Amino acid sequence: MSIDVAESDTRTLVTRDGEEHVEVERRSGRAPMTPWERVRLVLAHITIYVAALLFMLPLVYAFFSALKPNGEMFAMPPSLFGSEIRWSNFAEVFEYGPFWTYIGNSLFTSVAGTLVVLVVSTTAGYAFGRLRWKGRDAVFVLFLATLMVPAEVLVIPMFQVMQWFGWVDTYQALIFPFAFGAFGTFLMRQFFRGIPYELEEAARVDGAGPVRTFLQIILPLSKSAVAVLAVFTFLSFWNSYLWPLIVTVDYNNLGTLPVGLASFSGLTGTRWDLQMAASIISMIPTTILVIALQKHLVKGIAMAGLGGR
Amino acid sequence: MTITNAPKRRSGSLAKVEARQALGFASPALVGLALFTIVPVVLSIVMSFFDWPTFGERTFNGGANYARLFEDPNFLPALRNTIVFTLLYVPLSVVFSLALAIGLGPRIRGRGALRVLFFIPVVTPMVANVLVWKMLLQPQGLFNGLAQTWFGVELPNFLADKNWAMIMVVVMSVWQGIGYNMLIFSAALEQLPESVMEAARIDGARGFRMTWSIMVPMISPAIFFATIMTMITSLQVFVQPQMLTGGGPGNATQPLVMWIYNQGFKFQDLGLAAAGAWILFALIITVTAIQFKAQKRWVHYEH
Numbered sequence: 001m002s003i004d005v006a007e008s009d010t011r012t013l014v015t016r017d018g019e020e021h022v023e024v025e026r027r028s029g030r031a032p033m034t035p036w037e038r039v040r041l042v043l044a045h046i047t048i049y050v051a052a053l054l055f056m057l058p059l060v061y062a063f064f065s066a067l068k069p070n071g072e073m074f075a076m077p078p079s080l081f082g083s084e085i086r087w088s089n090f091a092e093v094f095e096y097g098p099f100w101t102y103i104g105n106s107l108f109t110s111v112a113g114t115l116v117v118l119v120v121s122t123t124a125g126y127a128f129g130r131l132r133w134k135g136r137d138a139v140f141v142l143f144l145a146t147l148m149v150p151a152e153v154l155v156i157p158m159f160q161v162m163q164w165f166g167w168v169d170t171y172q173a174l175i176f177p178f179a180f181g182a183f184g185t186f187l188m189r190q191f192f193r194g195i196p197y198e199l200e201e202a203a204r205v206d207g208a209g210p211v212r213t214f215l216q217i218i219l220p221l222s223k224s225a226v227a228v229l230a231v232f233t234f235l236s237f238w239n240s241y242l243w244p245l246i247v248t249v250d251y252n253n254l255g256t257l258p259v260g261l262a263s264f265s266g267l268t269g270t271r272w273d274l275q276m277a278a279s280i281i282s283m284i285p286t287t288i289l290v291i292a293l294q295k296h297l298v299k300g301i302a303m304a305g306l307g308g309r
Numbered sequence: 310m311t312i313t314n315a316p317k318r319r320s321g322s323l324a325k326v327e328a329r330q331a332l333g334f335a336s337p338a339l340v341g342l343a344l345f346t347i348v349p350v351v352l353s354i355v356m357s358f359f360d361w362p363t364f365g366e367r368t369f370n371g372g373a374n375y376a377r378l379f380e381d382p383n384f385l386p387a388l389r390n391t392i393v394f395t396l397l398y399v400p401l402s403v404v405f406s407l408a409l410a411i412g413l414g415p416r417i418r419g420r421g422a423l424r425v426l427f428f429i430p431v432v433t434p435m436v437a438n439v440l441v442w443k444m445l446l447q448p449q450g451l452f453n454g455l456a457q458t459w460f461g462v463e464l465p466n467f468l469a470d471k472n473w474a475m476i477m478v479v480v481m482s483v484w485q486g487i488g489y490n491m492l493i494f495s496a497a498l499e500q501l502p503e504s505v506m507e508a509a510r511i512d513g514a515r516g517f518r519m520t521w522s523i524m525v526p527m528i529s530p531a532i533f534f535a536t537i538m539t540m541i542t543s544l545q546v547f548v549q550p551q552m553l554t555g556g557g558p559g560n561a562t563q564p565l566v567m568w569i570y571n572q573g574f575k576f577q578d579l580g581l582a583a584a585g586a587w588i589l590f591a592l593i594i595t596v597t598a599i600q601f602k603a604q605k606r607w608v609h610y611e612h
Binding site for chain 2: 040041044045047048051052055056058059061062065073074076077078119120121123124126127128131132133134136139142143146148149150151152153154155156157158159160161176177178179180181182185209210211214235238239241242246257258261262265272275276278279280282283286287289290291294297298
């Protein structure tokens with residue numbers, strides 16, 4: 001697994017249009033390393049790699065535990081390997097509980113929720129960031145104010161609203177209620193505002209209205225920001241626990257992966273081998289996603305975390 | 310909030326068309342905001358003043374819910390647990406992730422892969438992380454097993470001892486969340502102007518001095534942001550204690566959100582749960598306001 005977020009001797013500068021200019025630091029301008037600096041660099045490497053090893057120990061140990069026979073989980077002295085390597089534990093997870101259903105539910109609600117968020121955030125971001133209308137800024141401040149309200153304040157009345165809608169134990173309840181948060185709209189608005197106005201001037205002169213401008217100019221220029229929002233939204237849906245726990249009762253049919261995993265661990269009380277196998281299985285998709293999209297992740301954290309510029 | 314690249318004012322009719330279309334663009338978000346934020350917020354305030362069982366009669370009871378909060382044997386401990394968790398978790402998380410971000414400097418080989426490694430628990434479903442730690446912390450688990458095998462020391466039963474249980478909830482949470490702040494700090498460090506670093510180097514700043522007197526003040530806005538966000542999320546802690554200790558032993562690790570969840574969905578007392586949720590909201594707002602007040606003392610902005 002050799003991955004580079006930012007190649008070690010370069011700095012990645014992201015410009016407005018999402019293109020990347022790689023600027024090589026002028027290493028040659030620096031004085032050569034003194035012996036003392038060299039020693040320090042080696043020590044820094046050792047420290048970091050030891051820290052990473054310790055950090056990964058729980059996950060590595062969990063993976064090997066998932067391959068042990070159940071009776072040997074807590075054998076003394078602890079060892080990575082049991083008396084045999086049982087790959088069948090992973091298969092047994094799927095026989096023991098409706099695990100495919102959990103994965104399918106999570107996938108469906110996360111993809112659908114992400115699509116809703118993208119449509120809502122980009123259209124609203126465009127209205128707040130590029131169009132002029134009465135009361136625009138006042139409404140936007142109201143949007144931002146809602147960011148202050150924690151989900152916990154919302155879940156109780158939201159559950160009541162779901163009962164009135166007759167949405168308890170439905171996919172709608174898992175997808176819609178938290179797909180209208182102001183965060184995505186805020187992120188898109190910030191990004192859209194940074195796009196130079198001259199770019200759409202020409203289209204406007206040719207008689208393109210806001211709709212065409214939005215679809216043909218603004219959106220194509222914002223691919224990277226949209227991708228970032230998509231990844232973050234997907235992950236937050238995929239990992240959300242409290243709301244699905246509350247709004248679904250029939251876990252066997254509507255449980256998402258986190259909720260399913262929790263109920264699975266209640267179900268399998270003493271089967272630690274299966275619990276570890278199930279935990280490892282649930283880590284695989286997100287880990288692959290992070291490895292595949294790490295460039296966007298770093299960019300996204302920089303964008304979301306540093307004022308969305 | 311000024312718009313720098315706004316067009317010149319256009320004629321009335323065009324502006325009207327634009328305003329109409331703008332409303333069209335904003336309408337999905339506005340409808341969603343009304344249905345799924347404004348209605349619930351108002352409803353939440355209303356519910357907190359009612360006896361509001363999940364099923365059955367609802368009666369107005371004035372501020373009785375708020376009074377009942379403080380009579381509830383578990384509420385104040387839950388408030389205390391949330392505050393204790395936050396006070397332990399936030400500094401540990403920020404300091405460790407800052408040290409990591411600085412340690413993973415441009416001269417470290419494989420820093421990209423290492424960053425991904427530290428980020429894995431952040432994106433893993435929390436329940437899976439907790440199950441792994443639950444296994445490690447068993448009396449016969451890895452930690453105790455190693456301690457006994459290597460040092461002949463019998464460690465306490467972490468999850469059954471009320472002080473250790475909270476410490477382990479914190480340790481597990483720090484381990485899980487460290488990657489997120491690390492990436493925020495890494496992004497900030499990568500945007501440091503090379504000229505400033507060069508000037509510091511010429512002035513003889515090296516190693517620790519360079520880190521503490523130059524780098525940390527330069528990225529203090531990012532540290533401020535991360536501290537506030539980490540604080541807000543840690544006041545909302547729920548899954549880790551819920552799955553790791555079940556809030557136990559007793560109510561030693563039951564945080565506020567778990568209390569709210571239990572009142573609303575175990576005991577079907579939605580009114581009381583709503584009142585508790587507003588206390589949580591007040592706590593979050595207060596802490597954030599204090600942070601903003603205090604930032605002038607240590608956050609250094611360029612302009």
